[in-house]
Amino acid sequence: MATIQSIANENEPHPDVALVERVKSGDISAYDELVRKYDRQIFRIAQHITQNREDAEDVMQDAFLKAYEKLDQFQGNSKFYTWLVRIAVNESLMRLRKRRTGKMVSIDEDIETEEGTVPRDLADWAPDPEQNYTQAELAEILRKTIQGLPPGFRVVFVLRDVDGLSTEETAESLGLSVPAVKSRLLRARLQLRERLARYFKRKKVPREKGVKSDVH
Amino acid sequence: MTCTEFLAMLDDMIDNTVSREMRADLQEHLNGCEHCEVTLNTTRKTIEIYRSHEIYEMPTNLRDRLHKAIMERCKKGC
Numbered sequence: 001m002a003t004i005q006s007i008a009n010e011n012e013p014h015p016d017v018a019l020v021e022r023v024k025s026g027d028i029s030a031y032d033e034l035v036r037k038y039d040r041q042i043f044r045i046a047q048h049i050t051q052n053r054e055d056a057e058d059v060m061q062d063a064f065l066k067a068y069e070k071l072d073q074f075q076g077n078s079k080f081y082t083w084l085v086r087i088a089v090n091e092s093l094m095r096l097r098k099r100r101t102g103k104m105v106s107i108d109e110d111i112e113t114e115e116g117t118v119p120r121d122l123a124d125w126a127p128d129p130e131q132n133y134t135q136a137e138l139a140e141i142l143r144k145t146i147q148g149l150p151p152g153f154r155v156v157f158v159l160r161d162v163d164g165l166s167t168e169e170t171a172e173s174l175g176l177s178v179p180a181v182k183s184r185l186l187r188a189r190l191q192l193r194e195r196l197a198r199y200f201k202r203k204k205v206p207r208e209k210g211v212k213s214d215v216h
Numbered sequence: 217m218t219c220t221e222f223l224a225m226l227d228d229m230i231d232n233t234v235s236r237e238m239r240a241d242l243q244e245h246l247n248g249c250e251h252c253e254v255t256l257n258t259t260r261k262t263i264e265i266y267r268s269h270e271i272y273e274m275p276t277n278l279r280d281r282l283h284k285a286i287m288e289r290c291k292k293g294c
């Protein structure tokens with residue numbers, strides 16, 4: 001069953017292919033559709049790389065404009081979104097380099113770090129730990145936590161786990177090898193887990209207050 | 217199976233890409249190892265939290281600005 005399903009999906013063209021064809025034949029409203037479909041994701045990726053709202057806004061705009069101009073170079077052997085992400089990643093890195101003049105910024109250099117290779121904080125988390133915080137507090141915790149990761153780890157995590165790209169698509173859009181994506185993803189996941197544990201682990205409640213359902 | 221071996225399979229386990237036999241081995245390790253159970257569950261939770269919370273809301277006027285910029289570019293020839 002699974003095999004038949006995947007073959008059927010491969011033969012069916014991705015809905016973006018038709019939209020791209022319409023844009024190529026001069027129908028600009030089709031491009032608006034593509035923008036609406038992906039602008040939030042592109043903005044998010046740009047934010048994660050540049051860590052700067054103004055830069056992220058510029059990157060989103062430039063990436064979509066550049067993709068529009070270069071659309072005839074889009075061959076259709078990869079997904080439109082993967083191709084678009086690659087443009088956005090490059091634009092983001094360019095912004096970053098401009099801001100940190102002279103300093104090399106790259107997402108393909110591997111970071112040698114012991115952190116995240118072995119889990120250290122092994123305390124269990126509270127059930128639904130995010131409910132101990134307001135939406136604003138939680139967003140701040142999540143931002144602060146992911147910002148502490150190297151840019152190359154952040155962007156792999158966001159593409160794979162937040163955007164839901166496959167390992168191969170992530171590798172393609174970042175110009176990385178599949179093993180490089182895999183090794184970064186594992187370390188990114190473990191580092192985030194380790195850092196979030198500080199906020200989410202089960203608090204030790206004084207005995208007299210009662211620990212009802214927590215006791216096994 | 218050791219904890220290190222389990223950890224090496226963590227992503228495959230989370231992404232559901234392990235064979236049935238391997239899954240049984242992993243499950244067996246989990247049953248006897250609280251540390252790995254916590255690591256697996258909290259890593260899953262980490263992903264779920266990031267997936268379900270937008271931490272960078274896109275400014276609402278940005279889409280309009282982009283639309284104008286594209287139309288502008290288009291006038292110059294498209």
Ligand SMILES: [Zn+2]
Pocket residue numbers: 218219220222245249250251252253
């Ligand atoms: Zn273990």
